[in-house]
Amino acid sequence: MSGLTGRVCAAQGWPVPDAVLTVTDSRGRQISRAVVDETGAVGTELLPAGVHIAVLTAVGFEPVARTVQISSAGTGVLGEVALVPVVGAVASPPPGPWTIDPVHSTVIATARHLGIASVKARFAEVSGRLDIAEPFERSTGHAEIKAEGIDTGNSMRDDHLRSPEFLDVDSYPMIAFTGSGLRRTGGDTWVMSGELTLHGQRRSVDLDVTYGGFGPDPWGGVRAAFHAETLLHRNDFAIDYNAVVRAGVAAIGTTVELDLDIEVVHGEQLPAI
Structure with missing residues (x-):
């Protein structure tokens, strides 16, 4: 069973594989780390219950932080997170x-x-x-x-x-x-x-x-x-x-x-x- 689950995408809805999800507790200590797969999905192991901070990072994108609630069962839902390219990044050519x-x-x-x-x-x-x-x-x-x-x-x-x-x-x-x-x-x-x-x-x-x-x-x-x-x-x-x-x-x-x-x-x- 997965703990915190979610999906990571770019603004156009495409997945961002190899993005990294880091979860820290209220003291800033890292309690979990997971890598986004090719479909954009990500999931951690079961986590301690309580309120934690989830940070998503990917090369070429601005980092995103979310406050997440983990249940007594050790699970939580991050939902879909859209990453924004860093300022000054060169736009991709038309397909x-x-x-x-x-x-x-x-x-x-x-x-x-x-x-x-x-x-x-x-x-x-x-x-x-x-x-x-x-x-x-x-x-x-x-x-x-x-x-x-x-x-x-x-x-x-x-x-x-x-x-x-x-x-x-x-x-x-x-x-x-x-x-x-x-x-x-x-x-x-x-x-x-x-x-x-x-x-x-x-x-x-x-x-x-x-x-x-x-x-x-x-x-x-x-x-x-x-x-x-x-x-x-x-x-x-x-x-x-x-x-x-x-x-x-x-x-x-x-x-x-x-x-x-x-x-x-x-x-x-x-x-x-």
């Missing part, structure tokens, strides 16, 4: 399909070189879409990057990176990411979990996402902006090249930082510009 604009999007991979410097590679061709849902946490996405489009500013190095020792672009022409949902970590920051397919290998990857907002563009459309980053381990993707140079230092580091600046346009296709 529906959003198409990646490759002209205004960049994908940069950064690797250590010789253990002392960084080499940056830009991927020139990226495409895909976001499907923005209500609530925003249920949004999904898919992006594809042409591996052959890698550009480090050095043609000899680029050819080497396209070769079977690295990306093997003839066998694996596309790098793809499919995102399966978002988890809020701050007022405008999220984590998108998904799967990255690279060099014939598929691995689970979390993207740290910063949402920049949305607004009209000069061509009559509506655009939204996102920045995402993650750290990849090239051995996870069977890229095992370990060329050794002077002093036994690997030419290319074992980790690669991936940074994406993405603009998306509301709709199934890009407008003619």
Whole structure:
């Protein structure tokens, strides 16, 4: 049997999963703590009878406090509590399909070189879409990057990176990411979990996402902006090249930082510009 029960939602009625319910007694001592589930429901264990304070907190929302009465049976009803976004939080984009604009999007991979410097590679061709849902946490996405489009500013190095020792672009022409949902970590920051397919290998990857907002563009459309980053381990993707140079230092580091600046346009296709 549950003690204090309730439901936690956003202003639009959508659940706020992972919100935290803390119950304190009249002296401010914590007597219970529970986490809201994916449906918005929350319930504590049986509580001491009396009047207590219930506090609800969630990343990106203002905290809410309620006085609750717990019966002699140890139960009580919190009811439905609507959380309000913190002041200054960026409004979510309108729901529906959003198409990646490759002209205004960049994908940069950064690797250590010789253990002392960084080499940056830009991927020139990226495409895909976001499907923005209500609530925003249920949004999904898919992006594809042409591996052959890698550009480090050095043609000899680029050819080497396209070769079977690295990306093997003839066998694996596309790098793809499919995102399966978002988890809020701050007022405008999220984590998108998904799967990255690279060099014939598929691995689970979390993207740290910063949402920049949305607004009209000069061509009559509506655009939204996102920045995402993650750290990849090239051995996870069977890229095992370990060329050794002077002093036994690997030419290319074992980790690669991936940074994406993405603009998306509301709709199934890009407008003619």
